[in-house]
Amino acid sequence: MKHFIAMLTLLLLPATNTWAAPRNVILLDKDSIAVKDSLEKSKKKPEKKEDEYEKLLQKGGSVQQGLFGVRHIEKNWYFEIPESALGKLFLAVTRFVSVPQDFSMLRGEEVNNNTIYFERYDDKTLFLRSWAHSQQADPNSNIARLVKQATIDPIVYQFDIIGKDKETGRLLIDVTKLFKGDNKIAGFTASDRTQVKLGGLQDDRTFIDTIKAYPINIEVSTLRTYAVSEGRAMASRDGYMTLSLNTSIVQLPEVPMQPRLADERVGYFSNKLVTFSDRETSKHDAIVSRYRLVPKDKKAYAKGKLVEPERQIVYYIDPETPKVWVPYLIQGINDWNKAFEAAGFKNAIVGKEVPEGSDISPDDARYSFLRYLPSEKENAYGPRIVDPRSGEIIESHICWYHNVMNLLTKWYMTQCGPLDKRAQTMNFEKDLMGKLIRFVSSHEVGHTLGLRHNMIASNSTPVERLRDKDWVEKHGHTASIMDYARFNYVAQPEDNIGEAGLFPRINDYDKWAIKWGYQYRPEFKDEFDEKKTLRSEVTKMLENNKRLRYKSDEGRGQDPRSQTEDLGDNAMISSEYGIKNLKRVMLNIEAWTAQPDDQTDDLSTIYRSVFAQFQRYVNHVQRYINGQYSDNWPSERRNDIVPKGLQKQAVSWFGRNVFTVPAWLYPDKIVDKLGIDTNDEVTDRANTALSYLLSAATLYNCMANSYTASEPYPLDDYLKDVFQNVWKPMSTTDKRGNNFRRRVEQNYVDFIGAAINPVKDDKKNNVQYGRSDATLYALKHLEMIDNFCREQLKNVATDDINALHYNDLLLRTRKIRDTYSKPRSE
Structure with a gap:
């Protein structure tokens, strides 16, 4: 009987597989029912995934066609990825749509960006x-x-591949967990x-709101809830924060755009590139x-x-x-x-408003926008998203933060209030504020076009030209709007300079930089061939035109020509003019900031602005x-030290404006109203x-520089x-001034003593300074201090406070020498 069943089973097997499945033969010999089940399962196995795919689609839901197919079935979201899209690059950009009050980021700001691609690993992955x-x-x-x-x-x-569309070949994947x-x-x-300062993501309160498909992009809107981490002020009594992202x-x-390789003499944002070759x-x-x-029309x-x-x-607004x-x-x-015209375009x-009824959205990464942010921050900034292969933006x-207007009011009143009557009130008229906004808008657009700051641009203008009405109104007070030159604080009321000579504008450097970056040069076979020619052109242009110069240090280096907020080619002279205008502001500050009912908020705001400008x-x-x-320009000695004459001017400037009490900054009436501690402020500054x-x-560097400077x-x-x-x-009448001088x-x-006898923990100064002749010069300098003190003691009574002061200084210098002469342990 068993033999009969086994033979019958063999007859039932497909002819092509009769001798290909010996395991089935063994099983059939044991149990005919088990054999039947095994055969049924083996027949269905290849169709299991197809069944799962078909079964999912039978549930219905919505479907959209675009860059990818997008399906929403019950609670889950799915992408249908064409095989033709595998390996192609996509830009993923996530931004805030709405945030809790007092959150550190704002609507429209970027969360992250990434260049991504899909890759098929195997049939299932x-x-x-x-x-x-x-x-x-x-x-x-x-x-x-x-x-x-x-x-x-x-x-x-x-992702697990759920299935494949038989007609289109698209691969279906579940993207719910990715976006949640x-x-x-x-x-x-x-x-x-x-x-x-966010804690863990709360899955039960996190949702995908919508996914929309367009021809070249997909837009995903999510609502996400997080626990609040320690150290953050609670945004809700429950300790959670909800955010909306896109x-x-x-x-x-x-086909990527042909890259343009950077030249360090023209200021563009860039991504590093290393190129290898066989030879x-x-x-x-x-x-x-x-x-x-x-x-x-080429x-x-x-x-x-x-x-x-x-x-x-x-750019849409x-x-x-x-x-x-x-x-x-x-x-x-x-x-x-006007800058792009220099590049031939x-x-x-163009800036545009979004047309009514349009589906153009600030959250859609296909479009460039100026985002207006309801924030008390006094700032604006202009980032850009680029194709990393080519640099294409x-x-x-x-x-754009709402309170940029506050910043503009403070800047313009402080720097140009004496020059422009419209700036002599805290509420600027619409046209003035609008023009100030226009200048900031241009600066930020420059960044989004790829341009970096150029803090050396203002140095190309001689200081006295800043007071020449015809010249400065024609050429502007700085060669680049990408500088932090703000407004022409050097101009004086008697110069009668108008807006054109007070406001920044897109100028010579900006036009030159846009020409370099955007000119269409199809004659070069590749970016390396192009680079050789462009570098030669830059060298030629810079030979005789200082207004085209650029420095990449953002104004933070050792070069005094490249600084933020400065003007002209000599800061000592331009700052003296600037102080004259600050004095005029202080004479009128109460009238320009007057508020009812003894309020002093505006007075305090502008006073602190004047204080900051002086600093x-x-x-x-x-x-x-x-x-x-x-x-890094032609025909210039590189890395030379600032000449002696300019350094002497700087020391003298400190003597006039810092080591002498700037009484103009501390009128009694203002000091009383605002509760300013004048004595500490002036002493701390000095x-x-x-x-x-x-x-x-500083002493060591001064000595070392004297060996190499021209x-x-x-x-x-x-x-x-x-x-x-x-x-x-000491003065015979100015008691406050004498107090200041004694403290200084x-x-x-004490500072000279610290230079001669550095503290043990200051290893850098111990090594760099302690083994140089600078110590000997400082010791010698003590003699000058002693001689001065002895000379002054001849003119004061022995019980006078100034006599005590000079005797105390003589004791201090003696102690410094005694400490230096003692044997020093390693």
């Missing part, structure tokens, strides 16, 4: 990878294979959450950020005619922007057309002491300056000049 490459090689070279093998892109997400979770694509990383996934161009060592370059501009362009681009650069400022913001955008850029979002002048002048020119002028590092400032001469600008005989002289001796 799809990877989402982050594209991260800064190395390249000629694809025909041997080393290209090594470069490719040596690098791998990170997997940021893994925290990751580098659609949410926060752990470090991001720490930065904004993630745009935009297809990058299939040469690696080359380090950088790809600049810029929009893709191609002339519509023949006319080649003949030097102005030509419109194939695709205009368009946030629909929520106060209507009163929209025309001025648009003007600030359109002003850049007309109507290259895909979109830009200027973030900027102090900082500008200080940079000249041991300053170092760092040039001591801060002394701590730099007499520091061990116009050296010997340390002995330097110390004599500082001394003469600090040490003065005491600190002077």
Whole structure:
């Protein structure tokens, strides 16, 4: 009987598989029912995934067609990825749509951005990878294979392939967890959450609101709830915060724009690039950020005619922007057309309002926007998102904080109040504020076009030209709107200079920089060939035109010509003019800031603005002491030290404005109203300056620089000049001034003592300064202090406080010598 059943079973098997499944034969011999079940299961196995796919689609839901197919079935969201999209690059940008009150970020600001692509791993798995490459090689070279093998892109997400559409070949994946979770694509990383002080994501209160499909992009809107981490003021009594985010996934161009390689003499944002080749060592370059501009009429362009681009650069204004400022913001955008004309394009850029009924959204990464943010911050900034392969700017979002107007009011009244009657009130008329907004708009648009700050631009204007009405109104007070030059505070009321000479504008450097970055040069075979020619052109242009100079230090280096908020080619002279205007502001400050009912908020605001402006002048002048020119221009000595004459001017400026009480800044009536501690403020400012002028590092550098500078400032001469600008005989009438001078002289001796006998923990100064002749010069300088004190003692009574002061200083200098002469342990 068993034999019969086994034979019968074999007859039932398909002929093609009769001898291919011996395991089934064994099973059938044991149990005919088990054999039948096994056969049924084996027949269904290949169709299981197809059944799962079909079964899911039978549930219905909604479907959209676009960059990917998007399905919403019950509570889950799905993408249908065409096989043709595998390996192609997409830009994922996530921004805040709405945030809790007092959150550290605002609506419209960026959460993250990433360049991504889908990769099929096997029949069941799809990877989402982050594209991260800064190395390249000629694809025909041997080393290209090594470069490719040596690098791998990170997997940021893994999907199970649910099924495949039989007709289209699209792969169905569930993206619900991707967009509901925290990751580098659609949410926060752990470090991001720490930065904004958010705790864990609450899954039960996190939702995908909508996913919309468009021809080249997908837009995902999510609502996310987080626990509040320690250290953050509670946004709700329950200890949770809810945020709304939007993630745009935009297809990058299939054929990248040809990159333009950076030149350190023209200021563009850039991404690093390392290039390998078989026959040469690696080359380090950088790809600049810029929009893709191609002339519509290439023949006319080649003949030097102005030509419109194939695709205009368009910035939309946030629909929520106060209507009163929209025309001025648009003007600030359109002003850049004059720069693009230098590159051969007309109507290259335009600012627009969003048309009524349009689906153009600020959250859609296909569009560039000026986002208006309801914030008390006094700022604006202009980031950009670029294709990392080519530097092509895909979109830009200027973030404009509402209280920029406060900043503009303070700047303009403080710097130009004496020059413009319209600025002599806290409520500027519409046209004045609008023009100030226009200037800031232009500056921020410049950043979104790829331009970096250029803090050396204002140095190309001689100080006295800033007072020449005809010249400054024609040429402007700074060569670049990308400088922090603000307004022409050097001009004096009697100069009668108008707006054109007071406001920044898009100027010579900006036009030159846009020409360099955006000119259409199809004649070069690749970016390396292009670079050689462009560098030669830059060298030629810079030979005789200082107004085209650029420095990349953001005003933070040792070069006094490259500073933020300064004007002209000599900070000592320009600051003296600036102080004259600050004195005029102080004479009128009560009238210009008058408020009813004894309120002093506006008075305090402008007073602190004047105070801050004066401190900027102090900082500008200080940079000249041991300053170092760092040039990258033709026919210039590189890395030379600021000449002795200018350093002497700086020391004298400190004597007049810092080591003498600036009484103009502290009128009794204002001091009483605002409760200002004058004595401490003026002493602290002087001591801060002394701590730099007499520091061990400054003395050492002064000595070392005197050996290499083309116009050296010997340390002995330097110390004599500082001394003469600090040490003065006491006044017979000015008791407050005498108190200030005593405190400053005491600190002077202490600073010299610290330079001679550095504290043990200050290892840098112990090594660098303690083993140099600078110590000997400082010891010698004590004699000058002693001689002064003895001379002053001849003119004061022995019981006078000034006699006590000078005797105390003599004791201090003796102690410094005694400490120095003692054996020092290692």
